[in-house]
Amino acid sequence: MPYDPSAFPPFAVTVDLVVLTVRRHSLCALAVRRGETPFQGRWALPGGFVREDEDLAQAAARELAEETGLCVHDPAAPAQDDGAHLEQLATYGDPDRDPRMRVVSVAHLALAPDLPAPRAGGDASNARWAPVEELLEQSGYGRTGEPPAPLAFDHAQILADGVERARSKIEYSSLATAFCPPEFTVGELRRVYEAVWSVALDPRNFHRKVTGTPGFLVPTGGTTTRQGGRPAQLFRAGGATLLNPPMLRPEV
Amino acid sequence: MPYDPSAFPPFAVTVDLVVLTVRRHSLCALAVRRGETPFQGRWALPGGFVREDEDLAQAAARELAEETGLCVHDPAAPAQDDGAHLEQLATYGDPDRDPRMRVVSVAHLALAPDLPAPRAGGDASNARWAPVEELLEQSGYGRTGEPPAPLAFDHAQILADGVERARSKIEYSSLATAFCPPEFTVGELRRVYEAVWSVALDPRNFHRKVTGTPGFLVPTGGTTTRQGGRPAQLFRAGGATLLNPPMLRPEV
DNA sequence: ATCATAGTCGTCTGCCTGACGATAAGCACT
DNA sequence: AGTGCTTATCGTCAGGCAGACGACTATGAT
Numbered sequence: 001m002p003y004d005p006s007a008f009p010p011f012a013v014t015v016d017l018v019v020l021t022v023r024r025h026s027l028c029a030l031a032v033r034r035g036e037t038p039f040q041g042r043w044a045l046p047g048g049f050v051r052e053d054e055d056l057a058q059a060a061a062r063e064l065a066e067e068t069g070l071c072v073h074d075p076a077a078p079a080q081d082d083g084a085h086l087e088q089l090a091t092y093g094d095p096d097r098d099p100r101m102r103v104v105s106v107a108h109l110a111l112a113p114d115l116p117a118p119r120a121g122g123d124a125s126n127a128r129w130a131p132v133e134e135l136l137e138q139s140g141y142g143r144t145g146e147p148p149a150p151l152a153f154d155h156a157q158i159l160a161d162g163v164e165r166a167r168s169k170i171e172y173s174s175l176a177t178a179f180c181p182p183e184f185t186v187g188e189l190r191r192v193y194e195a196v197w198s199v200a201l202d203p204r205n206f207h208r209k210v211t212g213t214p215g216f217l218v219p220t221g222g223t224t225t226r227q228g229g230r231p232a233q234l235f236r237a238g239g240a241t242l243l244n245p246p247m248l249r250p251e252v
Numbered sequence: 253m254p255y256d257p258s259a260f261p262p263f264a265v266t267v268d269l270v271v272l273t274v275r276r277h278s279l280c281a282l283a284v285r286r287g288e289t290p291f292q293g294r295w296a297l298p299g300g301f302v303r304e305d306e307d308l309a310q311a312a313a314r315e316l317a318e319e320t321g322l323c324v325h326d327p328a329a330p331a332q333d334d335g336a337h338l339e340q341l342a343t344y345g346d347p348d349r350d351p352r353m354r355v356v357s358v359a360h361l362a363l364a365p366d367l368p369a370p371r372a373g374g375d376a377s378n379a380r381w382a383p384v385e386e387l388l389e390q391s392g393y394g395r396t397g398e399p400p401a402p403l404a405f406d407h408a409q410i411l412a413d414g415v416e417r418a419r420s421k422i423e424y425s426s427l428a429t430a431f432c433p434p435e436f437t438v439g440e441l442r443r444v445y446e447a448v449w450s451v452a453l454d455p456r457n458f459h460r461k462v463t464g465t466p467g468f469l470v471p472t473g474g475t476t477t478r479q480g481g482r483p484a485q486l487f488r489a490g491g492a493t494l495l496n497p498p499m500l501r502p503e504v
Numbered sequence: 505a506t507c508a509t510a511g512t513c514g515t516c517t518g519c520c521t522g523a524c525g526a527t528a529a530g531c532a533c534t
Numbered sequence: 535a536g537t538g539c540t541t542a543t544c545g546t547c548a549g550g551c552a553g554a555c556g557a558c559t560a561t562g563a564t
Binding site (some may be wrong): 461 | 522529
C-alpha cells in the first residue's frame with residue numbers, strides 16, 4: 001500500500017558516537033574536527049547519516065569502524081579480541097539542533113581499550129582523544145580552566161549523557177572490562193574505575209571485591225609486571241555481565 | 253546555507269508510548285486498536301508522527317495527553333497532582349519494521365497512577381489497559397496461555413524493553429511513587445513493587461526500608477483505612493530521586 | 505643491600521538485609 | 535462486647551558485605 005508522503009514531515013536521521021577510552025589515567029572521548037559548515041573547524045562527536053538499508057546499530061558500528069577501525073564485540077562470539085562495546089545511548093531531536101534542517105540523531109555509546117592513535121578517514125590531525133573534562137569544560141557540563149571552544153551542535157550534552165551512562169553502568173555490570181585489553185590485571189581494572197569515576201579506590205578492598213564476584217574475572221594463569229612492582233595475575237573477562245551486589249561508587 | 257536533500261535518505265520519525273500503570277495488583281500497559289492497515293484491527297502501542305516544530309519529548313507528551321488526558325509531571329513544579337512520569341526509552345529503526353516506509357520510532361516510557369478508563373480520541377472500545385504478560389504472551393517475550401494476537405510492528409519488543417526499564421528503575425530510584433496517587437500508604441507502595449516485580453515482599457522489612465530512606469517519603473499526617481485493617485499513615489513522595497542503597501529485588 | 509612500588513591476604517567493625525515474633529487498630533461478624 | 539480477620543508497625547537476631555587498615559610478598563631501581 002502506498003503512503004501519502006505529505007502526511008508526515010521528512011527527517012534526516014544520523015548516528016552520533018560517544019567513544020570512550022581510558023588513556024593515561026583519565027577518561028577520554030574521541031573527537032573529530034568538522035570540515036564543513038556549520039561549526040566548521042570546531043570539534044564534534046563522530047557520526048553520520050543512517051543509510052537506506054541499515055539498522056541503527058549497523059550504522060553505529062559502521063561509523064565506529066570508519067573512525068577507529070574497531071570492530072564491535074559481538075556477544076555471540078565472545079572469543080574475539082579487541083572488540084568494542086557498543087550500545088544505544090539516547091536520541092536527540094530538538095528542532096533547532098542543526099541549523100540546516102531537521103535532524104534526529106540516535107547517539108550511541110562505545111567503550112574501547114586504549115588504542116594507538118585515531119584516524120579520521122586517514123587524516124590524523126582531524127581526530128583526537130581528549131579528556132572528557134576538557135571537552136565539557138566550557139559547556140556548562142563541566143567547569144575548570146579556559147574554554148577552548150565548545151563542541152559543535154548539542155554534542156556536549158550528548159557526551160555528558162554518555163559519560164554519565166558509562167559511570168553508572170560500570171557500577172552494576174562488568175562493562176569496565178571493555179576498557180581493558182583482552183588480558184589485564186586487577187590493578188589495571190582498578191585504574192579504569194578510578195579514571196572513569198575520578199576517585200581513588202582502596203586496592204585491597206577492590207581486589208577482594210572483583211576476585212570474589214563469581215564470573216567477573218577468570219585467571220589466565222599468566223602474570224605480568226608491566227606496571228612495575230610485584231608481578232600481578234592476568235585475568236580475562238568472565239561470562240557474568242551483571243554484578244550483584246554492585247560495585248559501590250564512593251560518595252564524594 | 254541550503255542543504256542537498258539527495259545527500260541523505262528521508263525518514264519518518266514517530267514517538268511510541270509504553271504507558272504503564274498498576275491495576276488490580278498487576279502491571280498494565282495502554283494498548284490501542286489499529287484502525288488502519290497494516291496490522292488493521294490489531295493492538296498496538298499508542299504513538300504518532302513527530303511534528304515539524306516539535307521536540308521529541310514534546311511529541312511524546314502530546315501523544316500521552318491525547319491518549320490518556322494525563323499531563324506530564326514537570327520536575328520544576330513538583331506540587332502538581334496527577335502528573336505522569338515520562339522519559340525516553342529507546343529508538344527503533346529496523347528498515348523493515350514498518351512495511352510502508354522507513355520509520356524510526358523514538359519510544360518513550362510513561363508511568364501513571366491508576367486511571368479511570370482510557371479514551372482513544374474519545375473512543376473507548378479502541379483503547380484498553382491490558383496486563384503486560386497478556387500483551388507479551390504470544391510474542392516470545394512472555395509465555396503462558398493462548399496467543400490472542402501479537403502486538404503490531406515491533407511493539408512487543410518495545411513493550412518488553414519498557415517493562416524491563418521500569419522493573420529495574422524502581423530498584424534504585426523513587427520512581428515507584430509515580431504509580432501512586434499523590435497521597436499513598438506504605439502498603440500501597442509495596443503493592444506497586446509487588447505488581448511490577450511479580451513477587452511478594454515482606455511488609456515489615458519493606459516498611460523499615462522505605463521509611464528509613466531519607467527523602468523517599470514524607471508523612472502528610474493523615475491516615476486512611478481504604479485497604480481495610482488498621483489505619484495506615486499517608487505519605488507523599490519526598491524530594492529524593494535516587495535510592496542509595498537500592499531496594500533489592502529478591503532473586504527468584 | 506636497601507628502597508620504592510604494586511600486588512595479595514587477613515582482620516575488625518559497622519551497616520543493611522532477610523527471617524520472623526509481637527503488638528496495634530480498624531472492620532465484620534456473632 | 536467479644537471473636538476473628540485484616541493490615542500496619544515495631545523489635546530482635548543472625549549473616550553478609552563494605553570500609554578502614556595492618557601485614558606480607560615479589561619485582562625493579564639505586
